Amino acid sequence: MSISTVAKRLASLGHENRLELFQLLVQSGPAGLTIGELQSALERPASTLAFHLRELVQSDLVTQEKEGRAVRCKANYPALNEMIQFVQLNCCQGVALRAPARKTSR
Numbered sequence: 179m180s181i182s183t184v185a186k187r188l189a190s191l192g193h194e195n196r197l198e199l200f201q202l203l204v205q206s207g208p209a210g211l212t213i214g215e216l217q218s219a220l221e222r223p224a225s226t227l228a229f230h231l232r233e234l235v236q237s238d239l240v241t242q243e244k245e246g247r248a249v250r251c252k253a254n255y256p257a258l259n260e261m262i263q264f265v266q267l268n269c270c271q272g273v274a275l276r277a278p279a280r281k282t283s284r
Contacts, residue, residue, distance in 0.1 A: 183238075184264045187257065190237035195222065196230045200239060203253040210252030212245070 191197050202219060203210060211219070217227055231251060234240040238257045243250045 179260050179264050181264075184261055187237045187239055187261050190233045190239060193230070193233075195220075195226065196234055199227070199230055200234055200253065203240060203251055204255075204258070206253075208252065208255075210250050212248045212250050214248065216251060 191200060199216065199220065202216065213224075213227065213231070216222075216231075217224060220227065222230075231240065231242075235242060239254050239261075241252050241254050243252070
């Protein structure tokens with residue numbers, strides 16, 4: 179996974195509404211929730227919800243499926259796990275630090 183993909187996913191979670199929305203979808207499990215259920219649970223206007231859902235879908239953290247007239251949203255657990263694994267990569271292995279560059283006087 180590229181650092182730019184992880185950065186995009188983390189950035190999409192960097193807003194309270196999107197983080198709350200994603201957390202609710204994670205808690206709902208693999209079945210996910212319809213947009214109507216999300217709207218009821220979060221008490222957000224449809225336009226606000228659509229705006230934040232679009233960002234989560236574009237970052238691949240949420241998937242959507244049509245069910246007749248309803249749209250079901252689900253947390254993309256593999257994408258979430260990839261992001262977490264990337265952040266934890268080489269955890270507690272130590273870091274080799276470079277000495278600070280010396281200033282030269284002229």
